[in-house]
Amino acid sequence: MLYFENWSEFLAMDGHGFYVWSAYAVGLLVVIYNVLSPMMAKRKVIASIQRQERLAKGVGKMSSITESSLLQDGRGAQ
Amino acid sequence: MATTEQQSMRGGAACLALIKRDLTLAFRSPGQIVNPMAFFLMVASLFPLGIAPDRDVLSQLAPGIIWIGALLSVLMSLDSLFKSDQDDGSLDQLLMSPHPLPLLVLAKVFSHWLTSGFCLTIMAPLLAIMLHLPADAILPLFVTLLLGTPVLSLAGAIGAALTVRIQRGGVLLTLLSLPLYIPVLIFATGAVNAAAESLPWNGHLLWLSVFLLLGLCLAPLAAAGALRVINE
Amino acid sequence: MMKWTFFHKLGSPKWFYDISGKWLPWLQITSLLSLVVALIWGLAFTPPDYLQGNSYRIIFIHVPASFLAQAIYMMMATAAAVLLIWRIKLADMALKVMAPIGASFCILSLATGAIWGQPTWGTWWVWDARLTSMLILLFLYIGIIALRGAIQTSEVAAKACAILSLVGVVNIPIIKYSVNWWNTLHQGATLKLTEKPSMAPEMLWPLLLSILGFYLFFTLVMFLRLRVEILSREKKTRWVKALVGE
Numbered sequence A: 001m002l003y004f005e006n007w008s009e010f011l012a013m014d015g016h017g018f019y020v021w022s023a024y025a026v027g028l029l030v031v032i033y034n035v036l037s038p039m040m041a042k043r044k045v046i047a048s049i050q051r052q053e054r055l056a057k058g059v060g061k062m063s064s065i066t067e068s069s070l071l072q073d074g075r076g077a078q
Numbered sequence B: 001m002a003t004t005e006q007q008s009m010r011g012g013a014a015c016l017a018l019i020k021r022d023l024t025l026a027f028r029s030p031g032q033i034v035n036p037m038a039f040f041l042m043v044a045s046l047f048p049l050g051i052a053p054d055r056d057v058l059s060q061l062a063p064g065i066i067w068i069g070a071l072l073s074v075l076m077s078l079d080s081l082f083k084s085d086q087d088d089g090s091l092d093q094l095l096m097s098p099h100p101l102p103l104l105v106l107a108k109v110f111s112h113w114l115t116s117g118f119c120l121t122i123m124a125p126l127l128a129i130m131l132h133l134p135a136d137a138i139l140p141l142f143v144t145l146l147l148g149t150p151v152l153s154l155a156g157a158i159g160a161a162l163t164v165r166i167q168r169g170g171v172l173l174t175l176l177s178l179p180l181y182i183p184v185l186i187f188a189t190g191a192v193n194a195a196a197e198s199l200p201w202n203g204h205l206l207w208l209s210v211f212l213l214l215g216l217c218l219a220p221l222a223a224a225g226a227l228r229v230i231n232e
Numbered sequence C: 001m002m003k004w005t006f007f008h009k010l011g012s013p014k015w016f017y018d019i020s021g022k023w024l025p026w027l028q029i030t031s032l033l034s035l036v037v038a039l040i041w042g043l044a045f046t047p048p049d050y051l052q053g054n055s056y057r058i059i060f061i062h063v064p065a066s067f068l069a070q071a072i073y074m075m076m077a078t079a080a081a082v083l084l085i086w087r088i089k090l091a092d093m094a095l096k097v098m099a100p101i102g103a104s105f106c107i108l109s110l111a112t113g114a115i116w117g118q119p120t121w122g123t124w125w126v127w128d129a130r131l132t133s134m135l136i137l138l139f140l141y142i143g144i145i146a147l148r149g150a151i152q153t154s155e156v157a158a159k160a161c162a163i164l165s166l167v168g169v170v171n172i173p174i175i176k177y178s179v180n181w182w183n184t185l186h187q188g189a190t191l192k193l194t195e196k197p198s199m200a201p202e203m204l205w206p207l208l209l210s211i212l213g214f215y216l217f218f219t220l221v222m223f224l225r226l227r228v229e230i231l232s233r234e235k236k237t238r239w240v241k242a243l244v245g246e
Helices: A007-015 A017-061 A067-077 B004-028 B031-050 B055-078 B080-088 B090-096 B101-115 B117-130 B135-162 B170-196 B202-230 C002-010 C013-044 C054-086 C089-121 C129-150 C154-186 C201-233 C238-245
Strands: none
Touching: A007 A017, A007 C054, A017 C013, A017 C054, A017 C089, A017 C201, A017 C238, B004 B031, B004 B101, B031 B055, B031 B117, B055 B080, B055 B101, B055 B117, B055 B135, B055 B170, B080 B090, B080 B101, B080 B135, B090 B101, B090 B202, B101 B117, B101 B135, B101 B202, B117 B135, B135 B170, B135 B202, B135 C154, B170 B202, B170 C129, B170 C154, B202 C154, C013 C054, C013 C089, C013 C201, C054 C089, C054 C129, C054 C154, C054 C201, C089 C129, C089 C154, C089 C201, C129 C154, C201 C238
């Protein structure tokens, strides 16, 4: 059974609202950090692998081209 | 192939040779020995300057101040445990020697203790007087330092081995060693505080001895393992 | 011989990547469900504590965080042993990946413990045995993360962190005992955060569900990080290139 009469009582937590909610907020932050961190890392890793692949393909296809035009090629492909 | 008996005899001789070499090197640069002692003195003096020269306050805090000062001084001196050998290549010689590396590490830690923790232990009664430690507690302080500073050197050797190849690894060495130092600190200051109140302190001493035995058995193994891993 | 092939399969990053991919959706659903249900249950559907009023509701986050912070370190030590004895690469990746997760839960436990302290004892921090031990555990985590960052070579860093976590795991019972003893010297036994399940069943069930939810969440997050680590370390292999290059 619900132990609070209405929303404002729920938020106030009988005067302890600040403590309860800040504790839960820290919990939420930790959860968000743990979810976001691998997601961002994954994006970085995939980007670096794709970049590595593009460079390798570029070198394979046109081995006579100078380094600067190789870089241009990579940028254009994006 | 030498028999194991012959080899272990040579192992002992090797340790003695290592100790002699380290002590000779240490005496050649006396700063290595004197600087931590000066640091010890200065850190202990900071507390009355920073808190209060009040006799009662100081005598309560004295065990902790002296022990923390000793702890920090040992930490400062740990950096040189393996680093100088790493730099001039003698660490590689040690790694290649036929003698068990943990034994050699133990020898190095012993000479390090002689030049750091042991000297601090000798100095401690002076600081005890400066910080108004009750007379009853001076002997316990000396004994706890005598038993505890080797543990500090042993446990610190693990961190020193792990960070030997890291540039400016001194702070990291401190970070790694402090959790190992906390139990020693707790029981040592506990002993001195108990003695100051004329309570029995044998139990604390037994615990310090346990830590010393554990350190003597396990720390050389861990430090040797770390040295091998780092220098692969 | 089936056992050995399984064991060797376990060491294959690709095998783990494939299998964990299948488990991910299940983990996402169960962890989200159990956490949300447990916390709403704890926040709104349990009676307020006789002594502490509503602030005790922090327990539903504080206790699971504490359990996890300690359990994760144990898992790290196990991974360290596996790495040093059997040299399984996956064990090192697991060791690397678990450290920041464990540290974050450690911080969560400390923060919620401190926040809980204020309405309960009128102070934002108290040097009670459990909080102090948790603080020292945080030092252990920081040490491992710092050591990993300071060593450039990946294989050397792996073994060094493994040794460090094993040293730490030996240290943990010593610290617990010492801090407990130190605490009894300096403080009365009245200052104890309620953790024992001598709680009313209405409070115990949501707590257990919350602990389960946190463990599931940890598994999910660890799998996510481990998969990224596998992709990163195996980026030169064909299967990764095929996977990404699509």
